[in-house]
Amino acid sequence: MAGDADYQAWWARRERQGASPSAVFDLMSLNRQINVADILPVVQCPTLVVHRRNDLIVDVEGGRELARLISNAEMLELPGDDHVPWTGDNIDMIANRIEEFLTGTKPSPVMDRVLATALFTDIVDSTRHAAALGDEAWNRLLHRHDTLVETVLERFRGTKIKSTGDGCLATFDGPARAVYAAMALGEAVTELGIEIRAGINTGEIHTNDGDVSGLAVHLAARVMDEAEPGECLVSRTVRDLAAGSELSFEDRGLRSLKGIPEAVRLFRASGK
Template identity: 55%
Template sequence: MNDFMLPETHYAQSGEVSIAYQVMGDGPIDMVVVPGLFSHIEYMHEMTGYTAFLRRLSAFARVVTFDKRGQGLSDRISGAPSLEQRMDDVRAIMDTIGSRRAVLMGFSEGCAMSALFAATYPERISHLILMSGFARSAARVSEDTWQTRLEQLVKNWGSGELIKTVSPSQASMPEAVARFAKFERLSSSPGAIRTILSLNRQIDVRGILPTLQVPTLVLHRRSDIQVPIALGRELAEPIPGARFIEYPDGDHVFWTGDTETVAGDIEEFVTGHRDSGADELERVLATVLFTDIVDSTRSAVAMGDQRWRRTLDEHDQLAQQVIGRHRGNLIKSTGDGILATFDGPGRAVRCALAFGSAVRQIGLPVRAGLHTGEIEVRGKDIGGIAVHAAARVMGHCGSDEVLVSRVVTDLVAGAGLKFADRGSHELKGLPGHWDLFAASL
C-alpha cells in the first residue's frame, strides 16, 4: 500500500480526545471533509472510487479527512458526540494543521454539523459544500416506523446490509458487500451506532440556515435512496444565495457513479474553473488483473487475527515480487486481493498463474480474472470499463482458477498458454455475452 502514497494517519487533540485525521495533497486551498454516519479513514481507501475521488480534489486543494470522536481510529467515548463537540473537533484539526480558513464539505449526516460550523465560525470557512444531506434528521423516517427501522439497522450492523440503500449500484457484488460489512464493523459497534442514531434523530438545523453568510453549494442525486432528494432541496432552499445541483442518477455515497462531474462542480465552485481532472486523465491499452482470496472471512476466523495478518502480509509481499518479475504494475491491494496492470497480456496470464501457485504454498487459495482493454489512468489510480470487466470475470472464477476474456486469448495466440472453454456469460452491468476461458501452462 505504501507504493501508492496513501496518506498517513495523524491525531489532533480536542480537549482530552484524540481525533484521527489524514491529509492528501498540498494545494493552496484547504478542504475539510466531514464524514457521514460512520467512517474509518484508513479502511475507506479500500472502497472502490474513494481514494480516486480524494486525489481528484487534491489536485487543487489540501484535502483533510477525519473520524469523528467515538468512531474509526479516533478515541472511543461513552455516549454520542454532540454537534458542539463535533465542531470542536473540526476546529482542533484545522488548528493542528495550521489552517486558518478552509472549504468545509459535509457529507450526509455531516451536513448539519457543517452548516452549523459555517454559521458559527464564518471567518474560518471560505466555502460550504453540502452533499447528500438533510437539515432535519427526523424527516427521513416517520415516527411510526422509526423504532422498527432503528432495531433492524442495529440487528444487521456489520453484515453489509446497509449497502442496499447507501450504494445500491454495488449491492449485487459479493466482494463489495463483504468490504462494506467490514467497513461497518471497523467504524463502529452496534451499540455505538444505536446511540448516535438516537441522538441524530433530534438534529434540526433549519433555524440557522438563513443565517449562513458563506458561499454554499448543495449537491444531491435524484436516485439517492438513503436521503431522498426532497430533503436536499429542503436543505438548500433557506440558505441565502445557495447553488443547488441535482444529478440524475448515482448512489448516496459520493465516491461512486459520475464522480468526475461532481468533483468538477466542486472545483469550479471553489476555484472558478474546472480543468484539473482533464489534465491528469490518460487512456491506455492494458491487461487488467484482479485477484481475490477464496473464503477469506472463513480463513481469517480459523487462523485468528495475528496469524491472519501475518498471512496477508506474506500475500502482499508475494504479489509485489511476482508482479515485479512479470513487469507488471501493482495498482493496489484490495484487502484480500490485488489489482494490477500489464502492457503484455501473455505476461499478465503467466503472472496470475505464478501468483496462484505462490500463495498456495502459504495456504491461500485465490481466484483471478483478466481482461484487456482501454483504461483511464489518473495518477496512481485506474478506472474504465476494462477494470470493471476484469472484476466481473474474476467473479465467475472457482478456487485456484484463472479466468480470462476472449480478447485475452486472441492476443496471446502462439505464446504457449492453454485455455479451456468455460462458456458464455452475462457480466453484470456490461453489454452482451462474454466468452470466458480458464488459463493454464
C-alpha cells in the same frame, strides 16, 4: 491563487527578496513612464499578445493597443483577472496557444486512456480463513501474501495499482505476462495454505493519480468473480491477443456478468 496559501507565501517571499518596498515603488513608477509605442510599428517578427480581460495589474486596453501597433500581431483575450500567465484557470489554454503559435501545430491532447491488461486476484474463502486464524495470524498471512504479490509482479513487469484487502489489482502492458503472473501467484500462495482466483481482461483503461478505472477494469473484476478456486479466467480479448504464446485456453462458455450489457465468453488459462 487567492485560495492557495503556499503560493501566496512563495510569492510574498519572492517580492520581499527581490527589492525593498521603496525600491519597488520607484521601479514601478519608472516602468509606468516607459512608452515604446513609436517603435512598435517596425516590429517585423510574428507576435502573439495574450491578455486577460480583467487583469488587475495592467489594463487590457494596453494589450489591445500593443497588438494594434505591431504589424500582423495576433491578440488573444482570455477571461480572468490574474496578471502572470502561470496562474488562473486557463493556464493550459495559454500554453497550448503559445505552442500552436510557435510550431504551427495544435498540441496533441493529453490522453488519460491507455491500452492495458487488468488483473484481479482474490483469496478464496478469505472470511473463513480469517475466522479460523484470528486477526493477528490472518494479518501475518496477508502480509506474506502481499509480499508474494510484489515479487511476482516484479518478475512479470506488472504494476500494482492497489490492494483489495484480500487480493489485488494490477496492470500489465501485455496480456500473456498477466496470465503468467496470475498462474505464478496461484502456485506461490499454496505455501501459505490458501488458494486464489484470478480474472484478466485487456482494453482501454482510464488512469488518474495512480488508480485505474473504466469498463475494461470492471470487466476484469467480473471475470474474476466467475473463477473457481485456483482458476485463472480471461476474456476473449486476452485469449486472442495471447495467441502464439506458450499458453492454452479452455472455452468456459458465455457468461452473463453483472453490469456488463452483453454475455461474455470466458476461457480458463493454463500453461502448455
